[in-house]
Amino acid sequence: GNSVTQMEGPVTLSEEAFLTINCTYTATGYPSLFWYVQYPGEGLQLLLKATKADDKGSNKGFEATYRKETTSFHLEKGSVQVSDSAVYFCALSDDVGGSNYKLTFGKGTLLTVNP
Amino acid sequence: NAGVTQTPKFQVLKTGQSMTLQCAQDMNHEYMSWYRQDPGMGLRLIHYSVGAGITDQGEVPNGYNVSRSTTEDFPLRLLSAAPSQTSVYFCASRLGGQRFSEQYFGPGTRLTVT
Numbered sequence: 001g002n003s004v005t006q007m008e009g010p011v012t013l014s015e016e017a018f019l020t021i022n023c024t025y026t027a028t029g030y031p032s033l034f035w036y037v038q039y040p041g042e043g044l045q046l047l048l049k050a051t052k053a054d055d056k057g058s059n060k061g062f063e064a065t066y067r068k069e070t071t072s073f074h075l076e077k078g079s080v081q082v083s084d085s086a087v088y089f090c091a092l093s094d095d096v097g098g099s100n101y102k103l104t105f106g107k108g109t110l111l112t113v114n115p
Numbered sequence: 116n117a118g119v120t121q122t123p124k125f126q127v128l129k130t131g132q133s134m135t136l137q138c139a140q141d142m143n144h145e146y147m148s149w150y151r152q153d154p155g156m157g158l159r160l161i162h163y164s165v166g167a168g169i170t171d172q173g174e175v176p177n178g179y180n181v182s183r184s185t186t187e188d189f190p191l192r193l194l195s196a197a198p199s200q201t202s203v204y205f206c207a208s209r210l211g212g213q214r215f216s217e218q219y220f221g222p223g224t225r226l227t228v229t
Binding site: 031032034036042043044045046049051089093094102103105106107108 | 119148155156157158160163205207209214215216217218220221222223
């Protein structure tokens with residue numbers, strides 16, 4: 001079956017530090033890959049996505065590249081801000097039969113950025 | 116668009132009570148899902164639906180029922196609440212038939228069972 005493994009954290013950084021959150025996956029088909037973010041007290045929202053190998057998703061200074069050869073989709077940001085403090089989820093969407101594309105989530109990584 | 120709405124935001128139940136968590140979306144999405152979020156466990160899929168009249172079980176369906184009579188609504192029923200069902204519940208929706216479609220989440224319902 002499909003699975004997503006991401007570093008569990010928590011991750012604590014100082015403002016302007018470099019961020020990497022690792023994510024690797026296993027999938028039976030050719031998945032699309034996503035990063036979702038959950039701010040305190042809120043639901044999840046899409047941060048970025050990539051739909052094919054070597055695609056780079058980017059948004060709000062965050063980037064992730066779909067690496068088929070290493071089955072990875074690591075999230076990076078060059079300079080984090082206090083407002084980036086949140087839980088980050090890696091996810092994949094793959095065909096489970098016909099056109100029924102199911103989302104599989106990693107367990108989430110809590111990021112805290114200190115001023 | 117209101118997106119995905121959930122009610123109530125907070126609920127406290129006693130063991131054995133029943134209740135329904137409401138979920139509605141106004142984006143005409145075919146797919147709707149219910150997740151529970153527990154510390155250290157991430158998001159776990161309870162039930163999902165690929166269209167009106169069609170539902171299926173996810174990873175942790177025991178103790179929960181769903182139905183999908185309209186495209187817009189996807190209520191989650193707890194038949195006899197147990198302390199193990201204390202959690203934050205999220206409803207989500209997305210366009211069907213596309214592996215790259217974004218999933219939209221509601222704001223969540225925080226349920227405590229005593």
